[in-house]
Amino acid sequence: MHQTTIKNTVRCTGIGLHGGKQVELVLRPAPEDTGILFALRSGSGTSFLSPKPRLVVDTGLATSLGNGHDHVATVEHLLAAVRGLGIDNIRIEVQGRELPIMDGSAASFVYLLNQAGLRRQSKPRKVLAITKPVTFERDGKFVKATPHNGFLVDYTIQFAHPLIGRQNVSLEVTPDAFASEISKARTFGFLREVEYLHANGLALGGTLDNAVVLDEFGVLNTDGLRYPDEFVRHKLLDFVGDMAIMGLPLQGRFEVFASGHALNNSFLRHLEDNASEYLEQRVLPLPVESPAAAPAQPVRGLRGQPALA
Known part of the structure; x- marks a missing residue:
């Protein structure tokens, strides 16, 4: 299997969840073996950051990465779209200290990446495979x-709320499955928590336009839910994004119960600390193609409308 990057540079603007201010995002193609590279732009210049488990500096409201000089928050939805669509190499330029929340899901990022197109590169894909x-x-x-030839997630949540309760979803994460089954699922929270956060100057960009908000009995959003089990699907989306922080794509079957950003990151650090016992870096074989083989087509996914710059 070949490594991939995007064909063209694309950009968007949106509101940041934490500060409630407009931020700019630019996605650019990247050479083979680059991986996911953040370019954090500020008044003092640009610093670079490649996601690693120990560069996660906050998991409170979202996953934040930092390198000691700069940091960037709410990276999980874009990382989920990148990894979910099978993109190996990409440069993510951020003007501001967080990514735009968009509609609270990964749908706008899927649309943006599909607009950029997917380009196959010459080198084979590298993965980190669970070995035991x-x-x-x-x-x-x-x-x-557990070992598995792919990336399968079986996720269960349990909340003491009449609309949620216990929910489960199991999915082999492929580009088509991610785009159709997971990418539209929005982040969610409870009204009492949202009111507390706003009163304390937190989550200033959070609104009903970018989150599912629940009171004691139901959903406050007038458009309702996008999936009957949107809550567990969003947790699976977050998990895909958090696992992308490992650097290389993970291969395995993952059974998850009631996890969140903090536990996801602690799990990755445990894997990293015990890599020789549980992980093996593998190079996936390239397909054998005839000279007349058709060129690779871009991944077809969800169509939405992000705020394009």
């Missing part, structure tokens, strides 16, 4: 991983 079962558990919440 591993369980990471904390306070009854857990992530269990």
Whole structure:
């Protein structure tokens, strides 16, 4: 399997979840073996950051990365779209300290990446494969991983709310499955928590336009839910994005119960600390193609309308 990048540079603007201010995002093609590279632009210049588990500096409201000089927040939805669509190499330029929240899902990023197009590169894809079962558990919440030729996630959540309760979704994460089954699922929260955050100057960009908000009985959004089980699907989306912080794509079957950004990152750090026991870097074989083989087509996914700059 070949590495991939995007064909063209694309950009968008949107509101940041934390500060409530407009931020600019530019996505550019990147050479082979670059991986995911953030270019953080500020008044003092540009600094670069490649996601790694120990560069996660905050998991409160979202996943934030930092390099000691600069940081960028709310990276998980874009990283989920990048990894979900099978993109290996990309340069992500950010003007501001967070990515735009868009509609609270990964749908706008899927649309943007599809507009950029997908370009196959010459080198084979590298992955980190789970080689033996591993369980990471904390306070009854857990992530269990076993060997699997692909990326399969079986995710379960449980909330004491009449509209949520216990929900489960199991999905082999492929570009088509991610775009159609997961990418539209929005982040969610409870009204009492949103009111507290706003009163304390937090999540200033959070509105009903970019999150599903629940009171004690139901959903406050007038358009309702996009999936009957949108809540667990968004948690799976977050998991895909958080796992992308490992650098190379992970291969394995992941059973997850009630995890969040903090536990996801702790699981990755556990894998990193015990890589020789649980992980093996593999180079995927390139397909054998005839000279007349048709060129690769771009991944077809969800169509939406992000705010284009």
